[in-house]
Amino acid sequence: MNALLKNRTWEIVDLPEEKKTVGCKWVFTIKCKPNGSIERYKAKLVAKDVKNAFLNGNLEKEVFMDLPPSFEEKLGKKKVCRLKKSLYSLKQSPRVWFERFGKVIKLQGYIQSQANHTMFYKHSREGKIVVLIVYADDIILTGDDSLELERLKKVLTREFEIKDLGPLKYFLGMEFARSKKGIFISQRKYVLDLLSETGLLGCKAIETPVKLNLKLQLASPVEMIDKEKYQRLVGRLIYLSHTRPDIAFAVSMVSQFMHSPNQGHFDAVYKILRYLRGTPGKGLLYENRGHLQVDVFTDADWAGSVIVTWQS
Incomplete structure (x- = not known):
C-alpha cells in the first residue's frame, strides 16, 4: 500500500454518472529462494476485471476503480479511485510500463x-x-x-x-551460481516443483529421457486425451530445455503432438519427468577461460530420418 500511495497511483473522487468501476482485491503471495525456503511475503492490490510491476506507468485512458477493502469504512461507499498510474492486472499495464521504462533507458x-x-x-x-x-x-x-x-x-x-x-542468483526459474570455474545455470527448484505438481517427486528415477528407437504416432480423435494438460506439461519442459540440452531431443519429439495427444505421448512425457527425478540439478556451465570464444551446441542428427510415423 505504501508503494501505491507513494506513486500517487490514484486520487479519490466521486464516480461520474456515465462511468463504471472495475473491482479490486488483495492478492497475497510468498516469494521463495532458489532452495525453496521463504524469502519474503508479498501483497498486491489487483484489478479484478482483467488478468505487477506496472505502477510506474502513466495511464492514457480514464479508469475508475472501487475503493480497496477497508477504505470504504473511512471514505464511504460513494467514493471511488480514479487511476492515474497503471495497476496490477489492468490490460494496458504492461504496455504503459514498458513504454515509460524504455523512454527512461534510451534517454x-x-x-x-x-x-x-x-x-x-x-x-x-x-x-x-x-x-x-x-x-x-x-x-x-x-x-x-x-x-x-x-x-x-x-x-x-x-x-x-x-x-x-x-x-544475480535467481531469474525466471533459473538459478545462477558463480565460482572460479565460471557461471553455472540450472533449474533445480523448477524441476522439483514440476515433479511435485505431477505427483512424481517420489517416483523411481530412470537413466535416459527417451526410449531407444521410439516412434510416436499421431492420435486419432477417439484416442485424444487431456490436450490442455499435455500442452501445459510440454510447455514447461520446453522452457526447461533451455538449461537442459540433455532433454532437448526428447522434448522436441513430444512437442510435435500438442494438438492431439494420446496415452503413448503422455507416457513419453512422464519418461522425461522420471529421468529428471534423478538429475534435478544438472545445468550449463559457462567456463571462465579468459577469452570471449563462443561455445555452440546443436543436434548432430538434425537432418536425419523423420521421428513421426504417418501410417494410418
Whole structure:
C-alpha cells in the first residue's frame, strides 16, 4: 500500500454518472529462494476485471476503480479511485510500463536490441559495455563498465521503485551460481516443483529421457486425451530445455503432438519427468577461460530420418 500511495497511483473522487468501476482485491503471495525456503511475503492490490510491476506507468485512458477493502469504512461507499498510474492486472499495464521504462533507458544513451526488444545496451568510448534485460519488473544489469553500472542503478532508483538484490542468483526459474570455474545455470527448484505438481517427486528415477528407437504416432480423435494438460506439461519442459540440452531431443519429439495427444505421448512425457527425478540439478556451465570464444551446441542428427510415423 505504501508503494501505491507513494506513486500517487490514484486520487479519490466521486464516480461520474456515465462511468463504471472495475473491482479490486488483495492478492497475497510468498516469494521463495532458489532452495525453496521463504524469502519474503508479498501483497498486491489487483484489478479484478482483467488478468505487477506496472505502477510506474502513466495511464492514457480514464479508469475508475472501487475503493480497496477497508477504505470504504473511512471514505464511504460513494467514493471511488480514479487511476492515474497503471495497476496490477489492468490490460494496458504492461504496455504503459514498458513504454515509460524504455523512454527512461534510451534517454541514458542505451540502444534497444532489434533481436530482443527487452534488452538494452550501451558502449563506452573505452570499448566497455553495459547490458540491461527487463522482464515485467525483473531487471538484470551486467557489463564491464562498473562506473556506468553504478550510475544506471542510481537513475533507476530515482525514476522507479526498485530494490537492488545484489549479484544475480535467481531469474525466471533459473538459478545462477558463480565460482572460479565460471557461471553455472540450472533449474533445480523448477524441476522439483514440476515433479511435485505431477505427483512424481517420489517416483523411481530412470537413466535416459527417451526410449531407444521410439516412434510416436499421431492420435486419432477417439484416442485424444487431456490436450490442455499435455500442452501445459510440454510447455514447461520446453522452457526447461533451455538449461537442459540433455532433454532437448526428447522434448522436441513430444512437442510435435500438442494438438492431439494420446496415452503413448503422455507416457513419453512422464519418461522425461522420471529421468529428471534423478538429475534435478544438472545445468550449463559457462567456463571462465579468459577469452570471449563462443561455445555452440546443436543436434548432430538434425537432418536425419523423420521421428513421426504417418501410417494410418
